[in-house]
Amino acid sequence: MRYLPHTPEDVDAMLKAVGADSVDDLFESIPVDCRRKHPLRLPESLSEWELNDHIDTLGADMAVSPDYRIFMGAGSYAHHIPAVVSYLLGRSEFATAYTPYQPEMSQGTLQAIFEYQTLTARLLGMKVANASQYDGASALAEAVLMAMRISRRKKQVAVSRAIHPHYRRVLETYLAPTDYEIVPLPYLPGGVTDLDPLDTMDDLAAVAVQSPNFFGCIENIETAAQRAHDKQALCIAAFSEPLAYGLLKNPGSQGADIACGEGQSMGIAPSFGGPALGMFATRMKYVRSMPGRIVGQTVDTDGRRGFVLTLATREQHIRREKATSNICTNNSLCALAAAMYMATLGKTGIRELARLNYDRCEYLKAELRDAGFTLPFEQSTFNEFVVDFGKNFEKTHSRLAADNIIAGLSLEKYYPELSGHYLLCVTEMLTKDDIDRLVSAVR
Amino acid sequence: MTEYPGTTGLILNEPLLWEKGKQGRSGFSLPRRDVAPQPLSETLAGDGPDFPQLSEVDVVRHYTRLSQWNFGVDTGMYPLGSCTMKYNPKTNERQAAQPGLARAHPMLDDDLCQGSLLLMYDLERFLVEITGMDAATLQPAAGAHGELAGMLIFYAYHKSRNAPRSKIIVPDTAHGTNPASAALCGYRPVPIKSSDQGVLTPEAVAAVMDEQTAGIMVTNPNTLGLFEENIRKIADIVHAKGGLVYGDGANMNAIMGIVHMGQIGIDVLHLNLHKTFSTPHGGGGPGAGPVCVLKHLEPFLPVPRVIKENGRYRLSEDFEYSIGRLHAFYGNVGVLVKAYSYILSMGAENLKKASQLAVLNANYIKERLKDTFHLAYDRPCMHECVFSDKLQQPYKVTTLDIVKRLMDYGFHPPTIYFPLVVPGALMIEPTETEAKEDIDLFIESLKSIAAEARDNPELLHAAPTGCRRKRLDETTAARKPILTG
Numbered sequence: 001m002r003y004l005p006h007t008p009e010d011v012d013a014m015l016k017a018v019g020a021d022s023v024d025d026l027f028e029s030i031p032v033d034c035r036r037k038h039p040l041r042l043p044e045s046l047s048e049w050e051l052n053d054h055i056d057t058l059g060a061d062m063a064v065s066p067d068y069r070i071f072m073g074a075g076s077y078a079h080h081i082p083a084v085v086s087y088l089l090g091r092s093e094f095a096t097a098y099t100p101y102q103p104e105m106s107q108g109t110l111q112a113i114f115e116y117q118t119l120t121a122r123l124l125g126m127k128v129a130n131a132s133q134y135d136g137a138s139a140l141a142e143a144v145l146m147a148m149r150i151s152r153r154k155k156q157v158a159v160s161r162a163i164h165p166h167y168r169r170v171l172e173t174y175l176a177p178t179d180y181e182i183v184p185l186p187y188l189p190g191g192v193t194d195l196d197p198l199d200t201m202d203d204l205a206a207v208a209v210q211s212p213n214f215f216g217c218i219e220n221i222e223t224a225a226q227r228a229h230d231k232q233a234l235c236i237a238a239f240s241e242p243l244a245y246g247l248l249k250n251p252g253s254q255g256a257d258i259a260c261g262e263g264q265s266m267g268i269a270p271s272f273g274g275p276a277l278g279m280f281a282t283r284m285k286y287v288r289s290m291p292g293r294i295v296g297q298t299v300d301t302d303g304r305r306g307f308v309l310t311l312a313t314r315e316q317h318i319r320r321e322k323a324t325s326n327i328c329t330n331n332s333l334c335a336l337a338a339a340m341y342m343a344t345l346g347k348t349g350i351r352e353l354a355r356l357n358y359d360r361c362e363y364l365k366a367e368l369r370d371a372g373f374t375l376p377f378e379q380s381t382f383n384e385f386v387v388d389f390g391k392n393f394e395k396t397h398s399r400l401a402a403d404n405i406i407a408g409l410s411l412e413k414y415y416p417e418l419s420g421h422y423l424l425c426v427t428e429m430l431t432k433d434d435i436d437r438l439v440s441a442v443r
Numbered sequence: 444m445t446e447y448p449g450t451t452g453l454i455l456n457e458p459l460l461w462e463k464g465k466q467g468r469s470g471f472s473l474p475r476r477d478v479a480p481q482p483l484s485e486t487l488a489g490d491g492p493d494f495p496q497l498s499e500v501d502v503v504r505h506y507t508r509l510s511q512w513n514f515g516v517d518t519g520m521y522p523l524g525s526c527t528m529k530y531n532p533k534t535n536e537r538q539a540a541q542p543g544l545a546r547a548h549p550m551l552d553d554d555l556c557q558g559s560l561l562l563m564y565d566l567e568r569f570l571v572e573i574t575g576m577d578a579a580t581l582q583p584a585a586g587a588h589g590e591l592a593g594m595l596i597f598y599a600y601h602k603s604r605n606a607p608r609s610k611i612i613v614p615d616t617a618h619g620t621n622p623a624s625a626a627l628c629g630y631r632p633v634p635i636k637s638s639d640q641g642v643l644t645p646e647a648v649a650a651v652m653d654e655q656t657a658g659i660m661v662t663n664p665n666t667l668g669l670f671e672e673n674i675r676k677i678a679d680i681v682h683a684k685g686g687l688v689y690g691d692g693a694n695m696n697a698i699m700g701i702v703h704m705g706q707i708g709i710d711v712l713h714l715n716l717h718k719t720f721s722t723p724h725g726g727g728g729p730g731a732g733p734v735c736v737l738k739h740l741e742p743f744l745p746v747p748r749v750i751k752e753n754g755r756y757r758l759s760e761d762f763e764y765s766i767g768r769l770h771a772f773y774g775n776v777g778v779l780v781k782a783y784s785y786i787l788s789m790g791a792e793n794l795k796k797a798s799q800l801a802v803l804n805a806n807y808i809k810e811r812l813k814d815t816f817h818l819a820y821d822r823p824c825m826h827e828c829v830f831s832d833k834l835q836q837p838y839k840v841t842t843l844d845i846v847k848r849l850m851d852y853g854f855h856p857p858t859i860y861f862p863l864v865v866p867g868a869l870m871i872e873p874t875e876t877e878a879k880e881d882i883d884l885f886i887e888s889l890k891s892i893a894a895e896a897r898d899n900p901e902l903l904h905a906a907p908t909g910c911r912r913k914r915l916d917e918t919t920a921a922r923k924p925i926l927t928g
């Protein structure tokens with residue numbers, strides 16, 4: 001096996017040094033009744049050629065671009081990944097390192113993550129960001145736990161029903177063993193969250209909204225933050241499409257206390273939903289309650305600038321059960337991909353790209369309206385929107401799929417009241433021609 | 444004279460991203476604009492983030508230089524204890540980047556995703572076979588996420604029996620994530636001490652186990668690199684009082700094909716694919732922390748689960764007792780592809796051989812260094828061995844000094860000051876992919892450092908001198924945090 005370097009002579013020499021007669025002797029401390037009686041039953045080992053063939057066969061059994069035109073987002077977005085990002089991310093000094101516990105040997109990772117934190121904070125309009133969470137869903141769950149800690153005794157969290165249904169489900173899982181109560185906030189006919197139920201809540205620790213929300217609608221975070229602050233509660237602004245903030249007002253400037261969400265859009269391949277990137281940012285005054293790793297700037301003994309993991313007294317390896325989170329390994333390399341992506345886009349690139357996404361999506365909306373379909377939510381959207389295709393659309397959806405067009409996600413499973421409604425998504429990966437093809441097919 | 448790998452290379456300076464660039468530059472190729480700009484309400488529009496403005500070359504040089512300040516497994520030996528820094532096969536990267544898998548959208552109909560679903564289904568089966576457990580979930584994104592899944596299963600199990608519990612037994616050798624994960628489920632960790640042999644005793648467990656205790660979290664092999672040989676008796680004690688046994692399988696690399704985890708009393712077990720199954724750690728993740736359970740806990744596994752029916756695969760959420768969802772989609776599937784590829788490349792025999800060689804390497808280091816450094820527990824070890832700085836203390840040299848000096852010799856330091864039960868711990872895990880020559884050089888380096896500690900301790904206090912930066916001031920970093928630029 002090419003990964004195992006030992007020759008028989010090596011093994012003999014090492015056994016001799018250890019004072020053992022055989023490799024089996026080394027396992028004598030394992031009681032007999034703990035040992036396997038039979039060898040493992042696994043497929044016979046594959047050569048590299050065989051493995052390539054096998055994986056290619058699996059890959060061929062997947063509907064992906066360019067063969068398919070996929071008008072679906074719902075938390076996972078197809079964006080162009082510049083060759084630069086894939087190439088640089090593959091540098092094995094980054095990819096094959098561990099968490100930077102030894103800063104002198106990890107300055108590359110550390111500076112890169114410091115830069116990621118900075119670009120993330122700028123994107124979201126916040127003061128400080130952590131080095132990543134697992135994904136958008138766990139980022140939201142940790143944000144709620146953090147808000148609960150900050151509020152000390154309060155027990156309620158108001159959660160918009162227009163937040164990604166999977167994120168809400170993960171939040172429920174995280175909160176199941178606690179005595180915190182999740183109060184759902186309905187959405188209004190216009191497609192944004194109804195904040196009025198907050199008025200009657202008297203034990204409110206936080207309000208969580210997503211913008212753009214699951215329907216693509218842009219929420220008014222400013223109002224949500226005001227209403228939350230009126231109740232001495234925190235405002236959590238979640239997101240699944242951070243590219244929106246290349247164009248829209250960011251959560252921080254609107255008063256959000258925690259901004260968290262999914263960063264997969266930022267140079268990370270969809271990969272069937274993971275690995276992706278939990279982005280997490282907050283205000284400076286809450287930094288000591290924040291979960292996750294943080295990189296900080298410092299100096300070495302010669303006074304030169306360098307970077308280290310810092311504020312570790314929040315973390316599990318120091319505080320154990322009193323830590324702000326149990327997270328250890330996060331999604332660091334995905335954060336690095338996002339940093340490379342943001343650096344590649346730059347100030348003008350992100351604006352232009354976000355604008356193009358917006359414009360193409362608006363074009364599809366206009367064409368569908370022209371074709372006679374109803375777009376039930378009037379609120380402005382980014383990249384995604386809901387269309388009422390009618391209750392009998394399922395057959396058309398399947399017919400189009402057979403024709404390699406995926407006409408969005410049926411919302412019925414998540415919102416029974418929205419049967420016949422579909423969530424459509426357009427990014428820069430779909431051209432006007434693709435859009436025209438879709439519209440003429442559904443017409 | 445021995446030539447150690449450490450040297451000072453051609454390392455170039457590089458500023459922060461925003462200290463470079465010029466107004467008007469961008470490194471991104473935008474698609475052709477084929478639709479007219481559409482109106483956008485002014486109340487919604489923002490200014491856009493103040494990102495640096497760099498050309499493509501700026502970006503490439505920036506990250507290439509940064510990468511050269513880093514040390515990875517591909518650079519050299521990285522014997523970080525408990526982290527299993529084995530070689531990350533390159534073919535696995537190719538497999539995860541396969542366009543059909545890498546571009547796969549997670550919300551398409553099952554019929555359009557059969558390739559990924561098959562892979563996940565089979566990987567679950569492989570992990571079940573390797574551990575000897577009965578069922579698995581691939582959803583947890585890392586070890587700690589797996590622990591949380593496990594603790595939620597404990598919680599759901601006791602709740603289903605209408606007998607919620609409030610405590611959990613956690614040994615003093617446990618990783619910090621164990622008590623932190625338990626606390627997320629409202630369990631108060633009850634610490635117990637390991638014996639002077641470095642393992643748990645049935646007596647210590649019996650003394651604290653009661654009907655208010657949800658169970659125990661056991662890392663096996665433990666973080667001292669020792670097999671918890673009383674595990675079956677301990678499990679019996681816990682089970683007799685209605686508790687469950689959680690296995691932290693972060694150290695599975697020592698026992699693949701050797702120990703049957705399903706028959707030693709463990710009810711729930713997590714694995715770290717970014718350790719045992721060779722997926723690269725990425726400087727802090729992404730990882731994957733699948734959880735395996737015995738049959739009686741299968742109903743509690745997270746949803747969705749992959750099901751096979753008539754040769755086709757589908758996702759199902761139809762599990763009444765499930766703890767729910769832990770990930771926005773199905774976990775870190777790209778990482779799963781790498782672990783799956785690793786298992787297929789290795790096969791049963793080589794997985795076992797990997798464990799045997801990992802244990803051989805660790806015992807070899809232990810034997811050859813035990814006269815140079817104080818060995819915390821002088822007995823045969825599994826995949827790692829734990830020394831301390833006790834013999835160097837008279838020279839006012841600490842574990843930290845020793846490992847900083849090791850950098851100058853060209854090796855990544857071992858894990859230090861963990862496990863907490865060994866003061867000044869030096870925890871060395873070579874893994875099976877290190878060749879004898881490299882291990883010999885590593886041993887010689889440490890012996891040479893021990894001699895320096897005696898003869899010239901200043902060398903250690905000043906170390907490292909060969910890295911781009913000398914020792915960094917972590918105290919000031921925490922006192923006056925600068926967290927963004």
Ligand SMILES: Cc1ncc(COP(=O)(O)O)c(C=O)c1O
Nearest residue numbers: 328329525585586587618620693
């Ligand atoms: C023994 C042990 N348990 C749990 C963990 C946590 O795993 P992760 O970092 O993947 O969350 C680790 C790794 O650091 C470990 O060494």
